Amino acid sequence: MLPEQQQRILGYFIEEARDHLNTIEQGLLNLEGTLNDPEMIGEVFRAAHSIKGGAAMLGLTSIQHTSHRLEDCFKVLKEHPVQIDQKLESLFLGVSDTLKALLEHLSGPYGLSEETANTLMSETEPVFQWLNEHLEQLVERGNSGVGNSSGTELAGSVDNVSTLTELFLRRDIPSLAEDGHQESTEISFAVASQEVSFSASAKENHDWSEFQTQVLQILREMLQLFKQTTTSSTRQNLQECCHQLVKL
Incomplete structure (x- = not known):
């Protein structure tokens, strides 16, 4: 593929990814309302899925992995009703911030270097672990009824x-x-x-x-x-x- 074609496709991806990220952010800002609206939670899930798919085709591993893990967390929320708290919202927004930073670097004049991508991924890894643990606890509470x-x-x-x-x-x-x-x-x-x-x-x-x-x-x-x-x-x-x- 010619460099011009690659740049054009990359530009399309960045534009669409920004729209999808906006959908995700809007859903997270009112997470409880999003979960109570099957259509909205579906849109948020598909937005993460779309970013993952586009990033995979372009070989943008860091963006692919981040959106994939975000998609997995949204899938948990779709399949298991949980009691939303501020901690969960903050953790989701922390991951969303990392995805936004990756896209901003990608669209910048110097692109998304491997070093920058690795740094951002390392910084968000503890947040992912914390998010997964908290989700598991909320799901267990919902299943057991423990408050x-x-x-x-x-x-x-x-x-x-x-x-x-x-x-x-x-x-x-x-x-x-x-x-x-x-x-x-x-x-x-x-x-x-x-x-x-x-x-x-x-x-x-x-x-x-x-x-x-x-x-x-x-x-x-x-x-x-x-x-x-x-x-x-x-x-x-x-x-x-x-x-x-x-x-x-």
């Missing part, structure tokens, strides 16, 4: 938060050091990591479901900040996120 399993959720959640924090430290802080600001960022992040792990004191003062959701939201904000160019503003926002984690 709460906070102890089980807590063990998995704290482990995943720790893993995600370590991922940030390993991948992103070295790049900040190139600007000469590694020390202050490491100190702030170390404090945040320490405070997230103090399960005993947090249990006395917080509802666990709310606690986990708040931590996840703040970590998502920090992930987005790490993806941006390092400036005094982004460093200040990172410190604010760390302080928010400390307060939890």
Whole structure:
């Protein structure tokens, strides 16, 4: 196939994928309403399926795998009624953000490099694991009628938060050091990591479901900040996120 034809086909894919991603995002912003509407959940499922198929034909492995796993999660929701909570919505949106970032790089002037794709996939892997675990718990609750399993959720959640924090430290802080600001960022992040792990004191003062959701939201904000160019503003926002984690 000629390069011009390849570029034209790629352009068609990007345009269609953006439309499908918009469908997915709209469905996730009101996930409970989406699940109560068989037509809408079907559209969201087909949108993920279409992105997966187009990416597979073009050899865009990272986009194919991300949309495929998202499709599998939507299939679980189609086949098993669950009680939607804010944590589930946030996890889905975290995966959707990664898919959006992959498409943005693909349509950019430098394209989607293998290094960038691998970095984004590594960053979203803990979120996928957390999403799958939470989905399984919600399905089990729906099948058994059990209203709460906070102890089980807590063990998995704290482990995943720790893993995600370590991922940030390993991948992103070295790049900040190139600007000469590694020390202050490491100190702030170390404090945040320490405070997230103090399960005993947090249990006395917080509802666990709310606690986990708040931590996840703040970590998502920090992930987005790490993806941006390092400036005094982004460093200040990172410190604010760390302080928010400390307060939890």
